[in-house]
Structure formats: C-alpha cells, structure tokens
Amino acid sequence: MSEDVYVVGIDMIKFGRFPEKSVAELGAEAALLALDDAGVSIKDIEALWSGNLMYANAMVGQQILQLIGQTGIPVVNCANACATGATAFRDAWLAVKAGVYDLVLAVGVEQMGKGLLGGPGGSKGIPKEGLIGSMTMPAVFAEAGMEHARKYGTTFEQFAKVSVKNHHHSTLNPKAMYQIETPLDQVMNAEMISYPNTKLMCSVNVDGSAAAVLASAKKAKELGLKRAVKIRASVLTSDPWQERDLVMPDVNSCTRLAAKKAFEMAGVGPNDIDLVELHDCFATAELLHYENLGLCKDGEAGKLIDDGTTALGGKIPVNVSGGLLSKGHPLGATGIANVYEVSTHLRGEAGKRQVEGATLGMTHVIGLGSACAIHILEKVS
Amino acid sequence: MAEQSAKPLPAVDFLKIPENGEPYLEGHKCQCGAIFLGARSICSKCGARGKIAATRLSNRGKLYVYSIVFRSFPGIQTPYVSAIVDLDGGGTVKGNLINVEPDPKKIPFGMPVEVVYKDALGRKDREGNSYLSYFFQPAS
Numbered sequence: 001m002s003e004d005v006y007v008v009g010i011d012m013i014k015f016g017r018f019p020e021k022s023v024a025e026l027g028a029e030a031a032l033l034a035l036d037d038a039g040v041s042i043k044d045i046e047a048l049w050s051g052n053l054m055y056a057n058a059m060v061g062q063q064i065l066q067l068i069g070q071t072g073i074p075v076v077n078c079a080n081a082c083a084t085g086a087t088a089f090r091d092a093w094l095a096v097k098a099g100v101y102d103l104v105l106a107v108g109v110e111q112m113g114k115g116l117l118g119g120p121g122g123s124k125g126i127p128k129e130g131l132i133g134s135m136t137m138p139a140v141f142a143e144a145g146m147e148h149a150r151k152y153g154t155t156f157e158q159f160a161k162v163s164v165k166n167h168h169h170s171t172l173n174p175k176a177m178y179q180i181e182t183p184l185d186q187v188m189n190a191e192m193i194s195y196p197n198t199k200l201m202c203s204v205n206v207d208g209s210a211a212a213v214l215a216s217a218k219k220a221k222e223l224g225l226k227r228a229v230k231i232r233a234s235v236l237t238s239d240p241w242q243e244r245d246l247v248m249p250d251v252n253s254c255t256r257l258a259a260k261k262a263f264e265m266a267g268v269g270p271n272d273i274d275l276v277e278l279h280d281c282f283a284t285a286e287l288l289h290y291e292n293l294g295l296c297k298d299g300e301a302g303k304l305i306d307d308g309t310t311a312l313g314g315k316i317p318v319n320v321s322g323g324l325l326s327k328g329h330p331l332g333a334t335g336i337a338n339v340y341e342v343s344t345h346l347r348g349e350a351g352k353r354q355v356e357g358a359t360l361g362m363t364h365v366i367g368l369g370s371a372c373a374i375h376i377l378e379k380v381s
Numbered sequence: 382m383a384e385q386s387a388k389p390l391p392a393v394d395f396l397k398i399p400e401n402g403e404p405y406l407e408g409h410k411c412q413c414g415a416i417f418l419g420a421r422s423i424c425s426k427c428g429a430r431g432k433i434a435a436t437r438l439s440n441r442g443k444l445y446v447y448s449i450v451f452r453s454f455p456g457i458q459t460p461y462v463s464a465i466v467d468l469d470g471g472g473t474v475k476g477n478l479i480n481v482e483p484d485p486k487k488i489p490f491g492m493p494v495e496v497v498y499k500d501a502l503g504r505k506d507r508e509g510n511s512y513l514s515y516f517f518q519p520a521s
Contacts, residue, residue: 116454125392126504126512132393133463133475134450142448143465150446150490194463195449195485241426244445246418247475248465 005096006220007229007377008103009038010344012210012337014175015328018111021207023055024063027109030209030333031068034105038213039223042069045213046101051078051088051108052332064107079332081367082281083236084108085210086335090373092214093234102219108337109209110330117205133247138194138202138282140249140368145196145284147248152299154287156196160187161305162283163201163325169312170322172353177206177328187283201283206328210336225380229343232360232376233265239370251285254372255292255364262362262374263294270294273376274358275345276316277338279366280323290318293364293374312353320345320353335373338363346379392501392514395419404498404513406438408472416472440496441520442468449483458502466494466517480518493520 011033018026027050035042042065050061056079065075080087085108092106117137129135148154164184170176182200190198220228237258242250263269270293278293280286287301295316296304304310310318321327321341324334342361344350359379366372391398395418398404408416411433415426423430447464464478479497481488494517501512 116452125390126501126506127457128392130450130453130457130459130461131477131501131504131514133465133477134448134453134461136450136453138452139448139450139463143446143463146446146448146490156485191452192449193452195451197448241415243415244465244467244473247473248446 003217005093005231006215006217006380007212007231007339007343008215008220008223009034009036009040009213010211010340011037012175012333012340013208015177015206015208015330018207023052023060023109023111024067026111026207026209027052027060027064027107028067030109030211031064031105031107034211034213040103040213043071044103045071045073045105047074047092047095047104049076049078049088049092049104049106051084051106051335052110053079053081053084054110060109061107080371081369082279082329082331083335083365083367083371083373084332085337086363086365086373086375087236087371089212089336089339089375090234090236093231096214096216102216104214105211106214106336107209107211108333108335110332111207112205112330114205134194136194137368138197141282141284142194142197143248144251144288145282148284148288148301152302154302157184157188158302158305159196159283159287160184160198160201162280162286163187165305165311166280166319166323166325167200169320169353170326172351173322173327176322176326177204178322178326197282197284201325203281203324203329204326206330208328208330208333208337210333210340212336212339227347228380229346230378230380232268232378233262233374235262235265235374237261237372249368249370251366251368251370252288252292254370255289255366258372258374259293262376266376268360268376273316273360273362275320275342275355275361276318276364277321277323277341278318278364280319280325281329281366283325286318286323289364293362312355317355320350320355335363335365338365339375339377342377346377386510389500389511389513392512396513396515398513405440406474406496406515408436408438409433410436410471418472418474438472438474439469442466442494442496444478444488444490444492444494444517445473446490447478447488449485462488464517476515476517478517494518495520
C-alpha cells in the first residue's frame, strides 16, 4: 500500500428543510465550505466523487461543478443507499491511496421528502404492505431490535434511552436539525410508529450536505498538517449470506465484517477508539451496533446505554453529534457528515460537545440492501 | 383490459394454488441446505448452479420476531403485526400474524404458529382480480 491519505478540509451545512434550493445548490454549499476549510480552490481539485441517492441518474456531481467551477475533472456519481456519502468518501480515498491523485473532493447531498421510507412492495399485482407484514423502515428496524430483545431481553425502555441520549447530544450541536431535550417518558409516550420504535425513535428526514477534501501525504504536508486528520482505515462491505436474509434485511453481519477489517487495517482495537458516530437510523439500531462494532460483548448493549458509557462524558461516547435521530439523516450526506463530526473532535473544535483528548474516532453507516462503510480517523498533531 | 380470472390469483409468486388440492408455500432448496422463496437456479449461499429444487414448505412454524405496525403508508389499515416465522423443516417467511392482540405482552417469541390461506384483505388489481394470500395465526 502507498502512503496515508489525509482529510485536509471538511464541513457540512446545518441540516434542515430547504425546498427552495436544488440538490446541486445544497451540494455546492458544502463543497465550497470544505474547499475553504482546506484553503484550496476548485482549480486545485483533481477529481470529484458525488454521493446522492434520490437523483442517482441526474449527474449531480457535474451539476455541482456547473455551479462552482467546471474544470473538466473526472466526476463519479455514487449511489449506495444510506452508505452513499461514505462510499463517495471511500472511493475518493481509494484513488488517492492508489497514487492516481494528490487532491480530491467528496460531496454527499440529499433532499428528502417527509414521511416513511421503504418500498410499497412491488408494482405487480396488489400492494403487499400490511398484507405480507411490513417493509417500512421503522418496522424493519423494529424487527431487528426485537431480535436483540429475543436473544438478550433488551427492553423498550433501553431502546428509548438511545433517543434520550442522542437528542440531548444534539442540544450541543448547532448544525443539528433539532436542539431539543426529550426525556424518557416523552420518548416512550410519543406516537408508536412500529413497536418498539416511537416517532422520537426514528431518524429525521432532512435536507443536507457535507463535503471533504482528501489529500496525499505529500500534498497534506504542503498544505500544513495542523488540522489534518489521517484516515487509518476505510472499509466497505456488502451483506454476506444469512439464513433469514430474504425477509429480514441484515444490518449485523456486514457491520461485523467491516469492523473486523477496519480494526485490522488500522492496527487498533475497540478500546483504542475515543468516539463513534454510528448509524442510528432508528433507536433500536444503535444498540445492535454497540455489539457489532465491538464496543461491548454480545448481550451487553443494554447495559452500555443504562450506565451512560456511550453518553458524552462516558468511556466511549456514541453519536455526540445528535446522530441521525436528531442531527437528521439526509441519506447521501450522512456518511460524510459523520466523518465531519469525528474530524471536528480530533481537531479539538467541537465546542460544548467536545470529547476531551480525542485522538482516534470511528464512523459507521449502513445502507439497507446492504452496504456497510466504516472509517477510522486519527488526529495528526 | 386483461380478462378477469375466475379463480383468485396468488398474492406472491411463492404461494402455489394447485388445480386439485390445498394451497401451499413453495421454497427452492439448494443441495447445500439454503432455502429461498421464489424460483431460482443459482445459490447465493454457496454459489452452486443448477443444484436447486422446488420444495413444499411446512404450514407450521415458530414466531421468530415481529413488530406491531401502527403507522404505515397512506391507505394501509393499521395496526397489524408484521411477523417473521421460521417454518418447521426450514424456510423463513414474513407475513401478517392474525388472531392475536396487538400487544407485545400477548405475543411471545417462539410461539407456535400455523399458516392459513385467505383472501388478500379484499385487495384487487386493476383488472379486478381477487388474490389469495397467506397469514400466520397461533397454532391450534
């Protein structure tokens, strides 16, 4: 393998609802913020990876360049469900790692409607939703949580505590969609969407964008390493075959496989990680990933949320940004926004929510269907 | 407009309705043991080609996990129980669990269930065809 790759500029817009803007406009905003953060111009960028799911066939990356500078560079448009942004970031990393480029840009952007995500169940015949069970996302992740409940006795209250924690974290993050405390009784008594996920245990559909400038070691040194973040591991997996695959989309085995590879690549273990941004698309999902990522042994996730281990100030803070649950989940942007959050802590610039002394952080996203992307990032100076 | 079928059509392609005999769920089983829903010739567990044969799945099984759905897409009546059932002898199927109260205290994991075949909740396609679907209910 060639030399390390660095994040030399990264930023995100405040997530929200911007129906008056186009997808390309939202993407361009984040791209400019990231370029400014790196102190470089679009003219310095050698290639662009653009992550967007909803308009995967619309050449969003080129549209962004049409707004900020058409320099003729190669553009790759990526779609990989909720791992779209992370996939754009990873493929940008791959190209620099391979030695093809010294300075590249990755953008993730999404404009979401409101309402439930999930397939209505095929165009043939009659609608299957509510006839052959449910394929709405809240139900799919409720069932994944119930599998944990079945194995380990995890309770509705323990799942709800994830939302209490992440909503609390978001009160410290000015770029989160919401900054509102939600006490346990409010989470548990909110409208039940799909047991055990109430409305406050579902991630927020928002518009958003995030972007990162990645550099080779040579270029990063040239630009200055003071605020640079080293990419220690970048891993992408798909879902290995599982017995219940056909009816139960599997978010566990692809995460376990990716975590194992990421720790091997970085040469570190879960105990070395100072903070994690993981894919809390639903409150139920967060607890599964504590175990999938090796933050605790199998069956101990409920204990971790009960004793505050994963809250800000705990041993391994998780989703200090507010997570998808409260920061919001613009599908294509999420994977880069996670890298922004961890990078901001490694740079010591996270303000009130700063994880003190953070030197190593991990990001994780899942695209159902399935794709899992994990990055391990390290403070440089 | 296509002609309306006199007999109900299957709601999913792995539900089989024989000319003479009871409806059943059909799996496709590879020699490696993996069971799929719907016809196919290549196994995604072991990668073998042409080692898959149709098999009749059991009408009895055990409730693996479920969710009680209170909010769904517009026009879909709630609540209902979305259940994942491991059938006896192999095969995992998703469907509605009926004849239970939509209360987690009343729906134990591992509960024995049986597959029953009924009209697809009155749903018809554009040609006006009726459909036969399958449901799970607590085993008698």
